Amino acid sequence: MRKISIRDLEPGSKFTKSIYLDKDTVFVGADQPITQQDLDRLVQFGITFVLTDGEKVMADGGDKTASGAGPGYFDTNLPFYQDDENSTRFKYLLEKANTTKVEFNAVFKDCFDLVQKTYKSASEGRYTEIREFREIAERIADHTKANAQIPILLLSHSHSGYFLYTHICYATFFSVMLGNFLEFSRPKLIDLALASLFADIGMVTVPEEVSEKKGALSELDLKTIKRHPVTGYQILTQRLKLKNSLAIVALQHHEAVDGSGYPQRILANQIEELTKVFMIADQFAAMIHPRPYRQAILPYEAMKIMISENVNRFDLKMVRLFLNKLSMFPVGSGVILSDLRMGMVIESNKDKPLRPVIRVTKDAEGKRLKHLEFVDLMKDLNLYIQQAIPFSQIY
Numbered sequence: 001m002r003k004i005s006i007r008d009l010e011p012g013s014k015f016t017k018s019i020y021l022d023k024d025t026v027f028v029g030a031d032q033p034i035t036q037q038d039l040d041r042l043v044q045f046g047i048t049f050v051l052t053d054g055e056k057v058m059a060d061g062g063d064k065t066a067s068g069a070g071p072g073y074f075d076t077n078l079p080f081y082q083d084d085e086n087s088t089r090f091k092y093l094l095e096k097a098n099t100t101k102v103e104f105n106a107v108f109k110d111c112f113d114l115v116q117k118t119y120k121s122a123s124e125g126r127y128t129e130i131r132e133f134r135e136i137a138e139r140i141a142d143h144t145k146a147n148a149q150i151p152i153l154l155l156s157h158s159h160s161g162y163f164l165y166t167h168i169c170y171a172t173f174f175s176v177m178l179g180n181f182l183e184f185s186r187p188k189l190i191d192l193a194l195a196s197l198f199a200d201i202g203m204v205t206v207p208e209e210v211s212e213k214k215g216a217l218s219e220l221d222l223k224t225i226k227r228h229p230v231t232g233y234q235i236l237t238q239r240l241k242l243k244n245s246l247a248i249v250a251l252q253h254h255e256a257v258d259g260s261g262y263p264q265r266i267l268a269n270q271i272e273e274l275t276k277v278f279m280i281a282d283q284f285a286a287m288i289h290p291r292p293y294r295q296a297i298l299p300y301e302a303m304k305i306m307i308s309e310n311v312n313r314f315d316l317k318m319v320r321l322f323l324n325k326l327s328m329f330p331v332g333s334g335v336i337l338s339d340l341r342m343g344m345v346i347e348s349n350k351d352k353p354l355r356p357v358i359r360v361t362k363d364a365e366g367k368r369l370k371h372l373e374f375v376d377l378m379k380d381l382n383l384y385i386q387q388a389i390p391f392s393q394i395y
Helices: 036-044 085-123 131-146 150-156 163-181 186-198 201-205 219-225 228-239 244-252 273-287 299-307 316-326
Strands: 002-005 019-022 025-028 049-052 334-337 342-347 357-362 368-376 385-389
Touching: 025 131, 085 131, 085 150, 085 163, 085 201, 085 342, 085 357, 085 368, 131 163, 131 186, 150 163, 163 186, 163 273, 163 316, 186 244, 186 273, 201 228, 228 244, 244 273, 273 299, 273 316, 299 316, 299 385, 334 357
Parallel strands: none
Antiparallel strands: 002 049, 019 025, 019 049, 334 342, 334 385, 342 357, 357 368
């Protein structure tokens, strides 16, 4: 990375890649404008230069991201319905989501492009080198660790690429998010990201007529699909030379802690910790996004399935943490309140998964609000969530 003197920076400057204070610490994300407050902090702490591999983005006069007015942003430039300390804090959560969304989109796109290129090459018998994934794994780990708004960004994000490559990217982000909840170190988060990115590489050996089948799978189809963990493990260890502690995630990610999984039907104490994390992320990401044979499942329904029907598949401690951090109606998902107002879950309340904080976006008649209004269901006990709805209905 090259050094840039802070004298060459000005408010509004943006770069195509993240700006670092040192090789490990992100200062400002890719395509994220530097503010005067950012520059003041550098001066305050005696920092005279920053590091980046990016190029400066030239202003085109059309950027709406700073105001949050662009498509897909969280519409925070509205007056408060109730101007108090809690409303200010909740607004800050959404503003942070706005300012980090550009970098999140960039990291997700670069992740998808690399996964697509690598998995396609693998399907043709050509293999990349692990080092190509190191940077994207680091970026995912750093971005997730630095941004508590990741759940909102993940559930509000949409990507139209091929479902397998898209799934791997979402599952990797959710996996690193859970690893962060578990307080993994940065090196461990990077290892988790690497292992997650390669977890489904065995699927490239499954014929498209099976993997994209819209009807019921035959017994032969199921046998073909159930070979992919072993095939993926062989590709990773023999072709890509990925260390066994990471490749094992590909082999084990369809196991279950009660021994009912495949391919080895092993029990909880034989499943690696990184695998247990990825199993939860993989399942949740798979359910909330569409497949050739079904529509996407609402995040609430996915969470309900995970903690009821499939609870014996996962590490109970990790599932509870996942539920506590996201809530039963996961952060970033849409809901209808008991008074028929609509909104988005923006924060969970610990140990109260049915009573999160809601940003109300529409009144009982379905009209868009022209003010910022928040409901904390832990404080407003007369209200409750009546129904989960798709994110597309919130605004």
